[in-house]
Amino acid sequence: MKQQQILDARLSDWRKLIRALHARFLTGDFAKGLAFVTAVGKAAERAGHHPDVNLTYSFVDLKLISHDVSQVTQRDIDLARQISEIARAQGIESNPSGLAEIELALDSADLAAAGPFWAALLDGGFTGDDVVAPDGRLPSLWFQHTDAHETPRQRFHLDLWLPHDIAEERIAAAVAAGGRVVYDDEAPAFVVLADPEGNKACVCTFLNR
Template identity: 70%
Template structure:
């Protein structure tokens, strides 16, 4: 089993086509049409077989989305960096452009003072099995639903917002995304933990976080 990498190691790896979001490396390649996308995916598959490491691939008409993570470690390792570099080489060979700022990921967050009590319920509801609860996360092994994580909080009786969205974006566009949300009527509620995350609210007070991989 390989060692997991720190965020600094990942950022220093020179992966210009890729961005780290919540847990994995993500990339989008603009293939332009389905046939070009299929050629690109076929070449990626051959490289993945040769390296015995396989990405998650989504092939659509105009682009290909890729996700890399070492599931046996539950984190990013050198094998992910190696395959990411190889996929970038394949893209250059085929004349396929990357659009790293287009990637994003949604997490659901639920404030709770008792993960042991509520966690199995949400795991069973979302995935069909309470066994999908891993620590403070509900992880769907089939990738059907977003990650749900439980944010520790004090027990409370007063009604308040318990669910919020964590919107993971590339670290180099976070300020732009926050500015766009503010210009659209939102407000920054808390930026004490920037650039790791910034809490925003819509005009009615519903909150969400813009998250990046930095300072984690």
């Protein structure tokens, strides 16, 4: 599903991060969270489509993606709407600003050589430019194509995926904390930041990709 279709769906509780739709619902206590998850489970069974669920004491995180095609589809949009309706009926608010997803990025001049090693080490599937853990236990690993080089340089960096309407605020906070913007020509898709010692990280959104 294309980026504009996701935006046009106007899912106020949900944000697209790396590959999937994510939402955080503030349940406030474990019993209320369990009741919410139970209701979501019944809706998922009726739809024949199931979210990934993380139930904590004070909130429930949900993730929706169509695993058969490894992307967001209309099935995810439809179930996201149903879940939001359940939350509203139970008086539960969402907190999109609490969403984030970490991806590791590795500069590689020889992806064919490096990729299988990292896939084996992380017990993940190696497709395209990514190694993805099948059960979501570990961050995904993305290979950034680069020229071969001998001089020491930062090879690993973090990609911090944020809701598109939160990223600018987080970048400003990082700059206020002593960082600097290194590259923003392709914002809001990604902005490269550096800490005071020059270590880099990217703040990424799904827009303009």
